[in-house]
Amino acid sequence: AQSVTQLDSQVPVFEEAPVELRCNYSSSVSVYLFWYVQYPNQGLQLLLKYLSGSTLVKGINGFEAEFNKSQTSFHLRKPSVHISDTAEYFCATMNSGYSTLTFGKGTMLLVSP
Amino acid sequence: DGGITQSPKYLFRKEGQNVTLSCEQNLNHDAMYWYRQDPGQGLRLIYYSQIVNDFQKGDIAEGYSVSREKKESFPLTVTSAQKNPTAFYLCASSIKGRGANVLTFGAGSRLTVL
Numbered sequence: 001a002q003s004v005t006q007l008d009s010q011v012p013v014f015e016e017a018p019v020e021l022r023c024n025y026s027s028s029v030s031v032y033l034f035w036y037v038q039y040p041n042q043g044l045q046l047l048l049k050y051l052s053g054s055t056l057v058k059g060i061n062g063f064e065a066e067f068n069k070s071q072t073s074f075h076l077r078k079p080s081v082h083i084s085d086t087a088e089y090f091c092a093t094m095n096s097g098y099s100t101l102t103f104g105k106g107t108m109l110l111v112s113p
Numbered sequence: 114d115g116g117i118t119q120s121p122k123y124l125f126r127k128e129g130q131n132v133t134l135s136c137e138q139n140l141n142h143d144a145m146y147w148y149r150q151d152p153g154q155g156l157r158l159i160y161y162s163q164i165v166n167d168f169q170k171g172d173i174a175e176g177y178s179v180s181r182e183k184k185e186s187f188p189l190t191v192t193s194a195q196k197n198p199t200a201f202y203l204c205a206s207s208i209k210g211r212g213a214n215v216l217t218f219g220a221g222s223r224l225t226v227l
Contacts (some may be wrong), residue, residue: 041223042220042221043117043203043205043218043219043220043221044156044216044218045218046215046216049215090155090156099144099161099163099209100146101216103148103155103156103157104155105153105154106153106155
């Protein structure tokens with residue numbers, strides 16, 4: 001079964017600094033990968049997705065992610081973070097039946113001034 | 114505006130009581146899902162439904178029940194058999210098939226067992 005591992009439970013960073021949130025996947029079949037963001041006490045919203053094609057995927061709010069097949073990774077990056085980026089970020093993959101998503105345990109991004 | 118409405122937002126329950134969480138969507142989505150969120154554990158799938166009157170168990174279905182009598186509605190009942198029900202519950206919906214990768218989430222219901 002497909003799965004994703006988020007390597008960091010919490011990432012503290014200063015405002016305007018770059019950030020990378022790490023995600024590794026495990027799959028032997030075609031891979032669909034996603035990043036979702038959750039602001040406090042809210043539901044999740046889609047940041048970006050990789051289905052096929054270009055390995056560099058751009059999403060909302062200035063985030064991007066790169067699909068790396070050799071390293072089985074799909075890390076999320078932003079060149080300069082803002083206080084408002086403080087949230088929990090979830091990496092996810094789709095199961096082989098294309099019916100449900102499996103989420104990682106999440107990475108809390110803490111941006112301080 | 115189209116979206117998903119979950120109610121109640123906060124719910125307190127005594128041990129041994131069943132409680133039902135409501136989820137309604139007006140997006141005309143075929144598929145609906147229930148996830149449970151606990152700190153440090155991410156989201157875990159409880160049940161999902163891809164069509165009216167049909168649903169499948171997810172990874173942690175024990176102690177929960179659902180129904181799908183209408184396309185717009187997918188209520189979740191947390192039964193007294195659920196040993197540790199205190200959690201944040203998220204409902205989501207999507208189109209079917211490969212488009213199911215884009216989930217629209219509700220704002221969640223926080224259940225606390227006293």
